[in-house]
Amino acid sequence: MVKKMELTPIDIIAFDLDGTLIDTSEAMLDVYHRVFEEAIENGDAEEQPSKENIYATFGMIGDEAWKTVAPDMPEEKHDFYKQRHSDLLSEQMGKASFALPGIPKMLQELCQTYELATASNCGEKYLGSVLAQDGLGDCITYKLCAGTITASRKSEVLNELKRQGEGKRIVMVGDRKSDVEAAKEAGIPVIGVRSEFAEPGELDEADAVIDRITDLPKLLNR
Numbered sequence: 001m002v003k004k005m006e007l008t009p010i011d012i013i014a015f016d017l018d019g020t021l022i023d024t025s026e027a028m029l030d031v032y033h034r035v036f037e038e039a040i041e042n043g044d045a046e047e048q049p050s051k052e053n054i055y056a057t058f059g060m061i062g063d064e065a066w067k068t069v070a071p072d073m074p075e076e077k078h079d080f081y082k083q084r085h086s087d088l089l090s091e092q093m094g095k096a097s098f099a100l101p102g103i104p105k106m107l108q109e110l111c112q113t114y115e116l117a118t119a120s121n122c123g124e125k126y127l128g129s130v131l132a133q134d135g136l137g138d139c140i141t142y143k144l145c146a147g148t149i150t151a152s153r154k155s156e157v158l159n160e161l162k163r164q165g166e167g168k169r170i171v172m173v174g175d176r177k178s179d180v181e182a183a184k185e186a187g188i189p190v191i192g193v194r195s196e197f198a199e200p201g202e203l204d205e206a207d208a209v210i211d212r213i214t215d216l217p218k219l220l221n222r
Helices: 026-039 051-056 062-069 076-092 103-112 124-131 154-165 178-186 214-222
Strands: 014-016 117-119 141-145 170-173 192-193 209-210
Touching: 014 141, 014 154, 026 051, 026 076, 051 062, 062 178, 062 209, 076 124, 103 214, 117 124, 117 154, 117 170, 124 141, 124 214, 154 170, 154 178, 170 178, 192 214, 209 214
Parallel strands: 014 117, 014 170, 117 141, 170 192, 192 209
Antiparallel strands: none
């Protein structure tokens, strides 16, 4: 379960969202399909993005993600279809819970001992939709994402958390290489969580690796 790392005492646990606390992959696939169906009908795209390209965007900032799924779309059309994507995804987010199994209970337990934070590349509206489900927002002290601070890199979100935490000890928890890199840039330790969305080797530079997110309390209590 654990790769390495002897954790020093920590005060704040910062979580990535997609692939770590939630799984919106099916909703994302559906929304992208609907958006590109419209774009193809309008002559603004030639084909649907592949499942692999869509999954590759998880962890990316908005503009970077859109260029990955729509590299051939005229740039002047990007804002329109990005907004369509955002609107349709918001509709989906309000219909169901996307929390991974055991997450609500785990967060409720962890917040009795630690302060919890989000550190995601998502937009503010998306973060609000996630935290509105299952009472997740009640457990999170620092509700941060790229959208809340107009960040262009996840490390900026973590640096803002460091500022708000005023010297408290922080650990980042995430499932992608982008989480590991952001934590290293911000100078904080990082725990990797294995997920179906990561390619082999993405978590090699993490300070510790767990097989499931619900293994986190066991790691912290070692």
